[in-house]
Amino acid sequence: MTYLDLLNSFHQWQKSNYLPGNARLLYYGLLAVFNEARWPEQVQIDNFRLMSMLDTRTERVAIAARDSLVAAGLIEYSRGKKRSPNTYRLKYTPQKVSENGSESGSVFDSETVSTSSSVSVSKTVSHIKEKDKDVSFVPPPAGTKRSKKVFEHDSLPYRAARWLADQIEGRLPNCTAHSETTLQNWAADFDKCHRLDGHSWEDIDKVLQFSQFDSFWQSNILSGGKFRKQYTQLLAKMGGGGT
Secondary structure, eight states: OOOHHHHHHHHHHHTTBBBOOOHHHHHHHHHHHHHTTOOOOEEEEHHHHHHHHHHHHHHHHHHHHHHHHHHHHHHEEEOOOOHHHTEEEEOHHHHHHHHHOOTOOOOTTTTTSSTTTBBHHHHHHHHHHHHHHHHSOOOTTTTTTOOOOOOOOTTTTHHHOOOOOOOEEEEEEEEEEOOOOHHHHHHHHHHHHHHHTTHHHHHHHHHHHHHHTTTTTTTTOOOOHHHTTTTHHHHHTTTTOOO
């Protein structure tokens, strides 16, 4: 198992697991650090270096990306003592993979990393549809309102909403933190974008990242509803032909 094999395996893993764009970039950066150090058991890295990997001046953007990797089970992190950098460990390294006898292309085990930030897309979508089915086929009693759907924090719609909020808050330091109600409303918008509009989660992920990394669109896409409304224009601007 080589460094290149590990990169290829991570690329394959991303096809069926969701990970925010900044978290992906940070993971590549961490792999490079470990590779340069010849794959030690752990390394110490301060938050300023994490920020430089993401080309951001906002510390909480780097922290959010790190937390996504921890939640996905890709890295382990220990808080450093006073005036000492934090310690990072990789779950997968060429040495560990070789010792475990894993083959190229099957390094990242989706069962092992199926936590909040990396739930398999197919499994999560199936779970959402099943819950929707339960609600839609049981009509509420006459004269009562149907209870509003609450999205779990590990669901794809909510994670998309949380990622968008993190990008906005990280870019606008004086921005008030988005409330749970707002995140739930945005999650509903992302859910409709997938379930009603027919866009795949893979395409939603790509378009959402584009909307926040493009200098023009990042100041216009400031909510889940606006993202859904402008999805077609965003896709056309990207020059993509997704669903």
